[in-house]
Each structure stands twice: as C-alpha cells, then as structure tokens.
Amino acid sequence: EPEVTQTPSHQVTQMGQEVILRCVPISNHLYFYWYRQILGQKVEFLVSFYNNEISEKSEIFDDQFSVERPDGSNFTLKIRSTKLEDSAMYFCASSEFRTSGGETQYFGPGTRLLVL
Amino acid sequence: AQSVAQPEDQVNVAEGNPLTVKCTYSVSGNPYLFWYVQYPNRGLQFLLKYITGDNLVKGSYGFEAEFNKSQTSFHLKKPSALVSDSALYFCAVRGGSGTYKYIFGTGTRLKVLA
Numbered sequence: 155e156p157e158v159t160q161t162p163s164h165q166v167t168q169m170g171q172e173v174i175l176r177c178v179p180i181s182n183h184l185y186f187y188w189y190r191q192i193l194g195q196k197v198e199f200l201v202s203f204y205n206n207e208i209s210e211k212s213e214i215f216d217d218q219f220s221v222e223r224p225d226g227s228n229f230t231l232k233i234r235s236t237k238l239e240d241s242a243m244y245f246c247a248s249s250e251f252r253t254s255g256g257e258t259q260y261f262g263p264g265t266r267l268l269v270l
Numbered sequence: 271a272q273s274v275a276q277p278e279d280q281v282n283v284a285e286g287n288p289l290t291v292k293c294t295y296s297v298s299g300n301p302y303l304f305w306y307v308q309y310p311n312r313g314l315q316f317l318l319k320y321i322t323g324d325n326l327v328k329g330s331y332g333f334e335a336e337f338n339k340s341q342t343s344f345h346l347k348k349p350s351a352l353v354s355d356s357a358l359y360f361c362a363v364r365g366g367s368g369t370y371k372y373i374f375g376t377g378t379r380l381k382v383l384a
Contacts, residue, residue: 158313185370197314197360199371210369245313249370256302256321259372261314 156180158262160246166268167236175231175265177246186229187247187259188221190214197245203229236269243267272297272366276359276375283351284383291346291378293361302364303344304372305335309357317359320344331355351382 159178167173179186188200201211203221218240220232229248233240243266247259273296283289295301302321306314318329325337335346346359358379362372 160313187371189372196376197362197372197374199365199373202370210371212371247314256319257370258304258316258319260316261306263311263313 158246158248158260160244160262160265162265163263164266164268166270169238169269170235173233173236173267175233175244175246175267177229177231177262178227179229179246179248180250180260181227183248183250183260185209185249185251185257186221186223187249188231189245189247189261190242191245191264192239192242200231200244233267236267238269241267241269272363272373274303274361274363274373274375276361276378278378279376280379280381282381282383285353286350289348289351289355289380289382291359291361291380293344293346293375295342295344295361295363297363297366299367301337301344303335303337304362304364305329305333305344305346306360306362307357308360308377314360317346351380353382353384356380356382 161176186203191197199212201215202209218234222230243264245264246262249257249259275294304319305317318327320327320337328334358377360377361375365371
C-alpha cells in the first residue's frame, strides 16, 4: 500500500540554524500539507500546497517557514532560523484530490525536530 | 469557527469489551469528520470518515463511528477491543468551506487491558 514517507525521522539542531524537512507524498497525489504537533498538544495545520504554490497557510506559518516541491517526488518544509518553540513533530500529508470536502489526507510518520 | 472536542484524555477498557472514544464537533455547514490513530513512533493512520449518507460508518481494523447530528457527535466504537488497539486516537473536522485543512481534537489515549 502506498504511503507518505518523511526524512529524517529525528533532527536535532541549534537555535538559529536552518533545517529542511523532507517528504515524499503518495505518487498520484496532487495536494500536500504540513502539520505540526508540539509535545502533548494537538496537531496543528501549517500549510497546504498545490500546483507549485501555497494554497492556504496558518498564522504559525510565518516568514521563517517556506515550502517547495523541488522535483516530481519531494515536498520540503524549510525553517530558516529555528527557535526553541519550533521543537515539535512535523507531519507531512497528501491527498489525491479535493472534492467538496470529503478527501482523505494521508499522513507520514513524522519528523521529530528538537531545537537546542 | 470549526472545532472538535475529545472530552476524555484517556479511556481504559478490558480486552474483549466494547470501546467508545468520544468526539463532539462544532461546524457551520456540512460536517466532514475523520478519525485517525497514532501508534508510538508512527504517523497518523486514517481509520474512517463521515461525509454524507449512513450515520454509521465502518472503517479499518473493525472500527466504526456513529454520526449524530442532533448531538453533534461522532463517537468511535469497536464491539470487542484488542490489546493492540492501544494507541492515541484523534478526531478531526475539515476546517470549513473554502479550506481543506483539518482541525484536530486533542486526542484520546486508549488503553486496552489484558
């Protein structure tokens, strides 16, 4: 069964450093998402991406964050200058299509980011 | 604004007994509701969804959920719990018309005791 994959599974970085989190969505999916889950808190939406552009973003997704689909398979989240509060589990998701709302988003296993 | 609530942080149930994990929602417009499960060190796995139609939705691993419009609830159920069902369960709702983001509940940890 096809699944979303993410690398690395864990990343430790120093405050102020740039990190790139990578995702390979399911191959025939067209819509991509990033969510994050701070330890012990709920899963929060960051951004959605379609047709090489951001379609929606949350208040969390400020200028420190950017997303890119550099080739036909990868989808990346870059945090330019990490802060302590960026420490979280980051989930990538993808969906095949968008109907009137019933599409299912399929999630990857996550990247646990720790900012020291 | 769309929201979901999972009123229980943890649910304990004996193996073989029926289980219920509660979720209530608040939406404007049609609700699109989802259940996901998270096992340790794994991502969120899709279990089932309600879009329209039958109020009883069947999903993966023997789980089902009942959509109740009058009570604005979407409780997850299973007739006979397994120890392997122990995990973190998340209810989610689509964020509303014009958006495709999911809004998640805080999660309920299910512990099935042997």
